[in-house]
Amino acid sequence: MKKKAAKIKQEEKPRSTTRQYSFFEDVYAVVRQVPKGRVTTFGAIASYLGTKLSARMVGWAMNGAHTAEQKVPAHRVVNRNGMLSGKAHFATPTLMQELLEKEKIKVVDDTVVNFEKLFWDPAVALGW
DNA sequence: GCATTGACGAAGG
DNA sequence: CCCTTCGCCAATG
Numbered sequence: 001m002k003k004k005a006a007k008i009k010q011e012e013k014p015r016s017t018t019r020q021y022s023f024f025e026d027v028y029a030v031v032r033q034v035p036k037g038r039v040t041t042f043g044a045i046a047s048y049l050g051t052k053l054s055a056r057m058v059g060w061a062m063n064g065a066h067t068a069e070q071k072v073p074a075h076r077v078v079n080r081n082g083m084l085s086g087k088a089h090f091a092t093p094t095l096m097q098e099l100l101e102k103e104k105i106k107v108v109d110d111t112v113v114n115f116e117k118l119f120w121d122p123a124v125a126l127g128w
Numbered sequence: 129g130c131a132t133t134g135a136c137g138a139a140g141g
Numbered sequence: 142c143c144c145t146t147c148g149c150c151a152a153t154g
Contacts, residue, residue, distance in 0.1 A: 043136065085135050
């Protein structure tokens, strides 16, 4: 992977509007690294990127995920409850769940079963 | 350029 | 325990 968000923390980026993608790429990079059969949360990603206080931005980044050139396994990203909060943003309301089930992840009532066990923390997996 | 919104999250009522 | 409010920051109207 050419792009990595491994050491964004030390990156001192200007808050200029010139960023355009920096933030988004970081999110995509992390999400793409989520192992199959695992899930992560907006908060975990946000925290890893150093913007834990604004998990919403991660959501926004995901909003543009479908326009990303490279696929982004957005279905592996759920909210802190393990709920498929973004399922409504997929092509079909059931697509997200189907993709997860394809990875052996059980989904009941729009929530990932054994979410705590399947939770993949980028801060830990990628090395904080 | 101000107001509203949003795939979140934590706290308060 | 359910619902509302607030914070965060970028995008959009």
